[in-house]
Amino acid sequence: MKTTKGILEEIYQRLYKSFGPQHWWPGKTPFEVIIGAILTQNTAWVNVEKAINNLRKKSLLTPKALKRVLPKTLATLIRPTGYYNQKTKKVKNFIRFLFDNYQGSLKKMFLEDFLVLRSKLLNVNGIGPETADSILLYAGNSPIFVVDAYTRRILSRHNLISYQASYSEIQNYFMDNLENEIKLFNEYHALLVCLGKEICKPKPNCRICPLRGIEKEFV
DNA sequence: GACCAGGCACATC
DNA sequence: GATGTGCATGGT
Numbered sequence A: 001m002k003t004t005k006g007i008l009e010e011i012y013q014r015l016y017k018s019f020g021p022q023h024w025w026p027g028k029t030p031f032e033v034i035i036g037a038i039l040t041q042n043t044a045w046v047n048v049e050k051a052i053n054n055l056r057k058k059s060l061l062t063p064k065a066l067k068r069v070l071p072k073t074l075a076t077l078i079r080p081t082g083y084y085n086q087k088t089k090k091v092k093n094f095i096r097f098l099f100d101n102y103q104g105s106l107k108k109m110f111l112e113d114f115l116v117l118r119s120k121l122l123n124v125n126g127i128g129p130e131t132a133d134s135i136l137l138y139a140g141n142s143p144i145f146v147v148d149a150y151t152r153r154i155l156s157r158h159n160l161i162s163y164q165a166s167y168s169e170i171q172n173y174f175m176d177n178l179e180n181e182i183k184l185f186n187e188y189h190a191l192l193v194c195l196g197k198e199i200c201k202p203k204p205n206c207r208i209c210p211l212r213g214i215e216k217e218f219v
Numbered sequence B: 001g002a003c004c005a006g007g008c009a010c011a012t013c
Numbered sequence C: 001g002a003t004g005t006g007c008a009t010g011g012t
Helices: A004-019 A031-038 A043-055 A065-066 A071-077 A084-102 A114-122 A129-139 A149-157 A165-174 A182-198 A216-217
Strands: none
Touching: A004 A043, A004 A182, A004 A216, A031 A043, A031 A084, A031 A129, A065 A084, A071 A084, A084 A114, A114 A129, A129 A165, A129 A182, A149 A165, A149 A182
């Protein structure tokens, strides 16, 4: 009989052993992380990279530049990520939020208590719980666990949570049972994404899954 | 050509 | 609170 804490540690160890450190987030600056977090919503990362590169070429990866750019221009540049009209509004909404509250300064924004900032980010149209938490953890270096579709799929496949569990239920499942360490939260989520991309897909390849049978040890 | 990808807002019950 | 739908490109 293992505890939840025990099985979460076991999962982490196995993933780390299989895939190694992930060095997340795949973005050069905190601002780039934030834009990437918005653009990757329900979108393959390879397409986000194309959009980020388009923005970089036009020197648009700064708050000021994105404040000035015309929505139509922005939409064209982020087209590869899909939903480009929606995402144009989302990016613009975040930029407006950043200037209205923090004079366009990420440094000032992250001086805010991270739970207060979280609730403010959730009030920005286009930023939901996963995007907010990704911003807080990977751009702001705050101790919060990011939950995504892979997390839900992997845990429910192993009968550790219900597939219908809410975002906060899954988040608490981790945060109530893991040490409150930024580095651990960072690496753990990245490793789950790695497993999800490689193996735990809609059509899984359980034969080579490093977590195979882990739920049986739990009972 | 079908299926999928590191969500979210909004309408409706 | 749960469930359904629109948003859209690009890779496999």
